[in-house]
Amino acid sequence: MQLSIIIINYNTFTLTSKCITAVYEKLTGVEYEIVLVDNASTECDPDLFKQQFPGIKLIxxxxxxxxxxxxxxxxxxxAGEYILLLNSDTELINNAPKICxxxxxxxxxxxxxxxxxxYPDGTIQFNCRRFRTIRWELLEIFPLYLLLPKAKREALMLHRYFDHESFADCDWVWGTFMxxxxMxxxxxxxxxxxxxxFxxxxxxxWCWEFKRLGYAIHFLPEAKVMHVHKGSADKTKLKTVRVMAIKNHGKxxxxxxxxxxxxxxAAIYYSKQYSALLFANIFK
Structure with missing residues (x-):
């Protein structure tokens, strides 16, 4: 087996079903399996996935x-030699796993x-990142990055400063598609x-551990996937999710x-992040 695609389902039956369907429709030229892990969902019986997609491996x-x-x-x-972590709120646009x-x-x-x-409307997401550093935080907060040439700014910071239309050697990428x-x-x-x-x-x-071992992490714009983004998150708890993300990144x-x-x-990062959160809450 060449490729194992790992998909986590947590109360996202419709999204997960669309994700699996898109894999079957778009992925060709690779011997693969789909391993679906249901993370104690309460939405419906996970066996419904097996009824709809008999070929998957359901855990x-x-x-x-x-x-x-x-x-x-x-x-x-x-069973695959290669692993693809694929979010349940994604749909392949093209043969992205084969390209990668x-x-x-x-x-x-x-x-x-x-x-x-x-995003579903075609807008590009900024999933290609650099590790945050003191220099990064200082460049953003003032914002001194505006003084940098565009190419230098993109190479140094990636994220929203990089158009995500060309190849990039990254520090870390979203777990949406890895x-x-x-081995x-x-x-x-x-x-x-x-x-x-959690x-x-x-x-x-994970990317930090891969980089410490000496491996490069690459972004390929020709491989394309639609991502609902936070499709498995409770929409009423997005502020809590944001706070959790800030705390975890600090850790x-x-x-x-x-x-x-x-x-x-920490002094720079937490001040900036929580100020932005407070500002967004006041003017929402």
Missing amino acids: SSPVNTGFAGGNNLGISHA LDHLLANKNTGMVTCQLK LFPK ILQQLPGQKLAEDF MYCEDVL FMKKFYPDLRWYIF
Whole structure:
């Protein structure tokens, strides 16, 4: 088996069904399996997926283990040499997994590949990132980045400063679409994806661990996927989700800056993030 596609379902039956259907319709030229992990959903009986898609491998977890735990559970049942983590709120626009797999096979120093993500209206999402640094925060907060040439700004910061229409060598990418060789997991602590975070910022940590091992992480704009974005999040709790993401990113940065620089970063980062959150709440 060449590729195992891991999809986590948590009360998103309709979205997940569309995701699986799109894989069957768009993915060609690869021997693959779909491993669907139901993370203790209460919406409906997960066996309905098996009735609708008899060819999938369905794993029902009795408890919600989060995004990281769910993916590790799926990977433990995966037969493929390569793993694709694919969010349930996505739909392939083209043969994106094959495009990314071909790139991975042709570039042995590359440990992970991702695609271009688009909202349903066609707007491009900024899923290609750099690790936040003190320099990054200072450039944004003043904002000194406006003094940089466009090419320098894109290379230094990526994110919304990069148009996501060309190839990029990234620091980290969203967990929405992550394709990597399964054998790399054997080099990670516990020989699995880190489960430090239940959800949000786990993708940053995984990429950091891949980069520490010396692997490159590449973004391919020719591989395209539609992403509803936060389709599996409770719409009434998006503010809570935002706060969780801020806190988790701050915790991750303690690994990135395990010394006094952490306190400098934290003072700038938390002030900026919570001020933006407060401002958005006042003027919503």
